[in-house]
Amino acid sequence: MGKPSRATQAKRERERAKQEKQQEKREARNVRKETKRQDDPDGSNSQIDPDLIGIYPGPQPINNG
DSSP states (O other): OOOOOOOOHHHHHHHHHHHHHHHHHHHHHHHHHHHHHHHSTTTOOOOOOOGGGTTSOOOEEEOOO
16 A cells, blocks of 8 residues: 555645635625624514414414404
């Protein structure tokens, strides 16, 4: 059995590019998360469908009329 081959310069460049891309993705996720937090600071969803107001999970009361 021979010795394991050394990592080539091209492989190092690929690995470095992969790490940089992962870091960029992490930063982009953090920016989106912070933007979302600033848009809706109290955590409530301001885009509630008006048709669903008053409806809750579970059986609904019978509406006669």
